Amino acid sequence: MDKIDKMHEPTASCDKHREANNELVFSYLTLRNLIGSCGMLLPIALAIFPSRSSEYYGFEPSISDYFYTDRGDILVVILCILGAFLATYSGYSWKERLLTIIAGIGSIGVAFVPTMQRCKDCLNSVHTNSGGIFPKLAGTALHFVFAATFLFVLAIISLVFFTKTGNEAIHKPDGKLSQKGKRNIVFKVCGWIIIVCLVILGLYFVFKPDLKGFPVIYVFESIAVEAFGLSWLTKGQTLWPDGEHYLVKGLKQLNGSQQ
Numbered sequence: 334m335d336k337i338d339k340m341h342e343p344t345a346s347c348d349k350h351r352e353a354n355n356e357l358v359f360s361y362l363t364l365r366n367l368i369g370s371c372g373m374l375l376p377i378a379l380a381i382f383p384s385r386s387s388e389y390y391g392f393e394p395s396i397s398d399y400f401y402t403d404r405g406d407i408l409v410v411i412l413c414i415l416g417a418f419l420a421t422y423s424g425y426s427w428k429e430r431l432l433t434i435i436a437g438i439g440s441i442g443v444a445f446v447p448t449m450q451r452c453k454d455c456l457n458s459v460h461t462n463s464g465g466i467f468p469k470l471a472g473t474a475l476h477f478v479f480a481a482t483f484l485f486v487l488a489i490i491s492l493v494f495f496t497k498t499g500n501e502a503i504h505k506p507d508g509k510l511s512q513k514g515k516r517n518i519v520f521k522v523c524g525w526i527i528i529v530c531l532v533i534l535g536l537y538f539v540f541k542p543d544l545k546g547f548p549v550i551y552v553f554e555s556i557a558v559e560a561f562g563l564s565w566l567t568k569g570q571t572l573w574p575d576g577e578h579y580l581v582k583g584l585k586q587l588n589g590s591q592q
Contacts, residue, residue: 362579364422365569371415372562376555378411379404388546395550396558397448397476400465409444416440429494432486439483446470446479484527484557491564492524515573523564530557 380392384403393399399408420437424430447465449472465471496517503514510518530553537549566572570579 361423362569364418365565366571368415368418368422369562369565369567369569369571371411371418372558372565374562375408375411375415376551376558378407380551380555389548389551390546392548392551394451394548395448396554397443397480398451398551400447401450412440412444416444424494425497426494429490432490432494436483436486436490439479439486442479443476443483446473446476448472448476480554481531484531484554484561487561487564488524488527488531490524491520491527491561495520495524495564495568512573512575516567516570519567519573520564523560523567526560527557530554530560 376396379396379399383391383393387393393402396408399405416437416439418437419433419440422430422433424433445466470476498513498517501513502511503517505511534550534553537553563572576582
């Protein structure tokens with residue numbers, strides 16, 4: 334496998350060089366930002382102004398349960414778009430490429446294999462009484478496998494691959510953290526937040542404590558998804574960028590070429 338990695342190193346180095354020179358900046362950074370934006374948008378778009386009251390403090394028990402509400406289409410569309418973005422993301426090595434494909438499959442799998450319908454009055458959704466693309470698999474363990482794989486793989490990407498430095502310095506000559514160093518802290522924090530959320534959810538499913546209607550699954554799923562989105566927005570250098578934001582830099586180059 335090391336030999337295979339070495340075979341891909343020239344391509345990765347070339348891509349990094351071209352990205353640094355703004356040649357691949359839109360295909361790399363914009364895709365990362367789109368992935369991050371979709372992740373951060375998902376829990377918010379589902380929860381704002383729900384059309385039906387819920388005994389779970391106004392929320393559904395989980396993100397997946399919105400499939401059977403009036404937000405079902407939003408859930409499916411965002412998950413499929415997110416899955417497509419992840420599946421087409423190249424990364425810098427075949428390992429990272431494989432992981433993003435797996436995460437993309439997990440995202441689309443959650444949309445295609447929904448959770449079990451728990452609410453009988455979810456009549457505002459076109460998905461009511463529908464088990465998705467594969468109705469016989471709806472509500473089975475496969476849904477949870479897709480969801481857990483999706484989040485766990487994204488945590489690994491944030492912790493292992495996003496923190497790689499290459500020729501980027503973590504510290505400035507004066508000893509202070511560089512922008513890359515700051516981004517690495519974000520990547521690690523976000524990755525561990527996702528893992529902690531998965532552990533908490535796993536313990537919740539094992540012990541099933543009575544929390545009197547508190548939507549524990551939705552809350553910790555949302556925290557994990559927001560952490561994933563923040564990590565990708567940071568990787569896209571919308572947060573803690575090296576110098577000017579890449580869109581500003583691109584617009585300046587475009588204006589300069591037209592003069």
